[in-house]
Amino acid sequence: MPTFPPNALYAVTHLIARRMGSDDAEANEVADHLVRANLAGHDSHGVGMLPTYVRLLQENLLVPNQSADTVLDAGALLVIDARRGYGQRMAADAVRRAIDRAKEMGACVLAFRNASHIGRIGTYAELATAAGCAFTAFVNVADHHDVQATYAAAEPRLGTNPFCAAVPGPDGPAVMLDMATTTIAAGKARVAYNKGVAVADGCLIDADGNATNDPTGLIRDHTGALRAFGTHKGSGLAVMCEIMAAAVAGGQGAFDEAKGGILNSMLATVIDLSKLGDPVLIAADIQAVKTHVKSARSAPGFDEVLVPGEPEKRYAAKRSEQGIEVDDTTWRDIRAAAEMLGITPAEFEQAIGANQT
């Protein structure tokens, strides 16, 4: 499997985004987001998304350099429609506005609608926590065939509808829960399919509603479904993500007609902790929770107890040093997508080569 230094993948992503029509700032935002997702260990939301983004562009389902529509700007409420803009930039811009508003007013509720795929939600939590804010997001996925079977369902009715909550810490979020409400993210089934490996037990059902470990049906044939995580409780969270993002925030829903794109909407809250209490005391209590949770003896089969966000930090430290592996199928698809945009092999190699060290 080829392994690349992060800056080589950044350069390739920047080149592809520029050729898709993004200006330099947008291409940088997309490249930074995708490479950081790979660094965090979420290859499902890293550079492997580029071929999908090129397809969305070609089908007019993703709009580079889009300007967002501010539907409502009323004190602590911001309603922003991204109008199919490049998700990584549209969402980062909207969350930056929500952070500024939270700094002014103490808190901001952001209803963010209809961006093309916004990627790893933790990226936006990292923006908020870097500014001393707590962050939550209920997100839905629409404009796409359904992939999530809710509790007791034999067929899908929702997207992978991620949820995220994070609080600030001294070096990035102190704790950050960032997860699909399916047992695994759809991109992880894609990565497993590309690698030709099975997915873990309990994640997938086939077209008849029976358990399966083979991602081929879901990824290649669009049959079967990913199961909601955590039986009826996880399934309930997935339903609430749909309601908060589609009904409350007003984005496109899984119930709307799908054009084959990937549209994310989210209802996010940003709270400036310095307005809520003494940030030093809050940080001490956050640390106390972490220490208390981690002090438990680990169960048989486990080495230690972690809190959400720790695996990503460890992955990032390791991959920053050792590089990022990209599986052969994903790499071939990225090269084919670049070629489709008219990027020559020489240009592609130059972007990687100039950044190999």
Ligand code: NAD
């Ligand atoms: P995951 O299952 O790898 O991790 C989920 C959460 O569990 C994370 O907060 C992680 O820190 C925590 N965790 C993992 N192992 C742990 C352990 N041993 N102990 C304690 N905590 C642990 O993540 P996922 O559900 O596959 O989601 C991957 C990414 O996909 C996320 O970044 C999410 O935002 C993104 N996503 C995006 C969309 C979209 O449409 N934009 C849709 C779904 C998911």
